Amino acid sequence: MEPQPEEPGAAERGGSAENPIPLLLRLRAQTKQQLLEYKSMLDANEEKTPEEIIPEKQIENKIEDLENEIEKVKIAFEMKKLALDRMQLSTALRKNLEDSNIQTSELMDNMNHILKLNKIIMKLQQESWDLEEKLLDIKKKRFELKRASESKFLEIQTEKNKQNDDLANMENSDKMKTLQQKLQKEIQITTVIQHVFQNLILGSKVNWAEDSAFKETVLQLEKNLTMI
Amino acid sequence: MSVLRPQDQLPGLNAATILLVGKEDALLQQLADSMLKEDCASSLKVHLAHSLPLPSDVNRPRIDLIVFVINLHSKYSLQNVEESLRHVDTTFFLGKVGFLVTGAGRDSHCSVHRNTVLKLARAYRSPLLFCDLEVEGFRVSMAQRLVRMLQVCAGHVPGVSALSLLSLLRSSESPCLEDL
Numbered sequence: 001m002e003p004q005p006e007e008p009g010a011a012e013r014g015g016s017a018e019n020p021i022p023l024l025l026r027l028r029a030q031t032k033q034q035l036l037e038y039k040s041m042l043d044a045n046e047e048k049t050p051e052e053i054i055p056e057k058q059i060e061n062k063i064e065d066l067e068n069e070i071e072k073v074k075i076a077f078e079m080k081k082l083a084l085d086r087m088q089l090s091t092a093l094r095k096n097l098e099d100s101n102i103q104t105s106e107l108m109d110n111m112n113h114i115l116k117l118n119k120i121i122m123k124l125q126q127e128s129w130d131l132e133e134k135l136l137d138i139k140k141k142r143f144e145l146k147r148a149s150e151s152k153f154l155e156i157q158t159e160k161n162k163q164n165d166d167l168a169n170m171e172n173s174d175k176m177k178t179l180q181q182k183l184q185k186e187i188q189i190t191t192v193i194q195h196v197f198q199n200l201i202l203g204s205k206v207n208w209a210e211d212s213a214f215k216e217t218v219l220q221l222e223k224n225l226t227m228i
Numbered sequence: 229m230s231v232l233r234p235q236d237q238l239p240g241l242n243a244a245t246i247l248l249v250g251k252e253d254a255l256l257q258q259l260a261d262s263m264l265k266e267d268c269a270s271s272l273k274v275h276l277a278h279s280l281p282l283p284s285d286v287n288r289p290r291i292d293l294i295v296f297v298i299n300l301h302s303k304y305s306l307q308n309v310e311e312s313l314r315h316v317d318t319t320f321f322l323g324k325v326g327f328l329v330t331g332a333g334r335d336s337h338c339s340v341h342r343n344t345v346l347k348l349a350r351a352y353r354s355p356l357l358f359c360d361l362e363v364e365g366f367r368v369s370m371a372q373r374l375v376r377m378l379q380v381c382a383g384h385v386p387g388v389s390a391l392s393l394l395s396l397l398r399s400s401e402s403p404c405l406e407d408l
Contacts, residue, residue, distance in 0.1 A: 033389070
């Protein structure tokens with residue numbers, strides 16, 4: 001209560017320039033509360049305190065349990081108060097509905113509005129739920145695709161590695177070496193035979209330049225001469 | 229009286245008394261002034277003390293709320309508060325005691341660690357408030373909080389008792405600190 005400046009009395013730090021009736025009501029509430037506190041203290045002191053020395057940890061646990069109990073009792077009280085308020089509200093509403101004209105009452109307008117809003121809310125919630133489902137499906141599919149592509153990549157890689165290994169093996173294998181040696185031998189044999197033919201033709205003193213087919217054969221043999 | 233008890237005297241009508249205990253006179257005085265400037269329906273009385281026990285020859289009203297002011301810059305203020313705590317009756321700790329820590333803003337000057345004060349407040353299961361009392365704005369808001377707490381502890385707020393305020397002010401404690 002703010003002290004009114006027009007009051008003739010001094011507005012000291014207690015707001016004594018209040019109207020008497022609110023002041024008395026407030027003081028009454030105060031004394032009631034203080035009385036309640038003293039009563040509860042008396043009740044608490046009647047309980048016997050344990051005489052033996054309990055270790056500190058146990059005391060802490062006990063204290064916490066008691067605090068939890070306080071919280072539970074407070075919550076239960078709040079719930080009951082809520083339920084009581086709801087019951088009072090519903091009876092008041094019912095009485096109001098019985099008395100007043102149903103068609104033109106503001107209450108009915110409010111209730112209709114509430115119903116409309118609730119319908120819209122439910123519809124929107126359903127839509128958002130559907131969208132979330134779709135999103136979830138798409139995410140799943142993407143995940144599956146990712147997994148499949150991962151496995152495919154792995155396969156490709158293993159195949160490539162195998163191929164590379166095979167190639168390297170082939171190049172270094174002994175078979176290749178023996179084949180190459182055989183090839184060299186055959187080439188050498190063929191060159192020797194070609195030399196022999198050439199020397200035969202040269203030694204027979206035949207004019208090979210005149211016959212075109214002959215010329216070609218000799219010239220072909222010439223090619224291999226350079227390989228020695 | 230060597231030990232402060234909450235029910236030693238009957239409550240005065242429409243009166244609420246708070247006791248601020250701490251070594252920093254200037255800060256306590258400023259806080260007291262801010263509290264007295266607050267708009268409050270009940271008449272407020274602020275008592276300042278260096279340490280407990282209080283001299284027993286003074287006629288003083290029933291104390292509704294004790295706030296121990298600890299300055300993080302000096303270990304001495306913490307020691308002083310710890311010694312004064314012994315002269316307070318256990319029933320006071322059911323919501324009528326609070327710890328106020330100042331000086332947390334300047335970390336370089338702090339010689340007392342925050343955790344020490346946290347453990348102290350947790351050991352006594354009392355609310356711990358942090359405020360830089362040298363800054364005007366913080367001081368004013370802390371004064372408002374203290375006035376409200378004082379009203380609840382003095383029983384001037386119907387429906388809220390000191391104990392219920394205590395359980396409201398309890399912050400959820402992190403599990404790692406619990407094991408300390």
